[in-house]
Amino acid sequence: MDREKIIELLNQDLSGEIEAILVYMRNATVALPENCEAGHEMEEIAFDEMRHAEWLSDLIVKLGGKPSMTHRELDFGGSSAKDFVRRVVELEREAIAMYKEHIAAIDNEEVREKLQHILREEEWHLAEFEELLEELGS
Ligand SMILES: [Fe+2]
Ligand SMILES: [Fe+2]
Numbered sequence: 796m797d798r799e800k801i802i803e804l805l806n807q808d809l810s811g812e813i814e815a816i817l818v819y820m821r822n823a824t825v826a827l828p829e830n831c832e833a834g835h836e837m838e839e840i841a842f843d844e845m846r847h848a849e850w851l852s853d854l855i856v857k858l859g860g861k862p863s864m865t866h867r868e869l870d871f872g873g874s875s876a877k878d879f880v881r882r883v884v885e886l887e888r889e890a891i892a893m894y895k896e897h898i899a900a901i902d903n904e905e906v907r908e909k910l911q912h913i914l915r916e917e918e919w920h921l922a923e924f925e926e927l928l929e930e931l932g933s
Contacts, residue, residue: 796900796901796903798858798859798860801903802855802859804901805855805860805897805906806855806860806862806863806865807893807897808851808894809851809852809855809862809864811886811889812847812848812851813865813866814867814886815841815844815883815886815887815890816841818870818871818872818882818883819840819841819844819883820837820838820841821869822837822879822883823835823836823841824838825871826876829875829876830876830931832930833876833879833927834876836923837879837880840883840920840923843916843920851913858906870882872885877928877932880924880928880931881928884921884924884925884928887920887924891917891921894910894914898910898911898914
């Protein structure tokens, strides 16, 4: 796979991280008065997503590209803490599917290792949010 294509895939991953950061931070703030645990959990995980965005940006720059810093239209998932957590579960599932696809496609070892590290953290996020959703009575 050529460098340009790897940069393109990493920018797709970066867009997903930026979307997650914005949705988690906004939902954390709005959910906090209704459900403290949900608010704090989303805030804490938003910081992991910021770290992922930084790692991806570093890889893109190292490959000679520019981090695109774009994102899809934001969908916060509804109006209750439970709606918000349901939405972040969806975003984690999408992220996991995309990282798996990109790890399978990319042949650059340094990039693959970093994406595998991120994937393990996304799987942990999903487990945390699913547990939270269960507590909220999905
Ligand atoms: Fe992430
Ligand atoms: Fe995540």
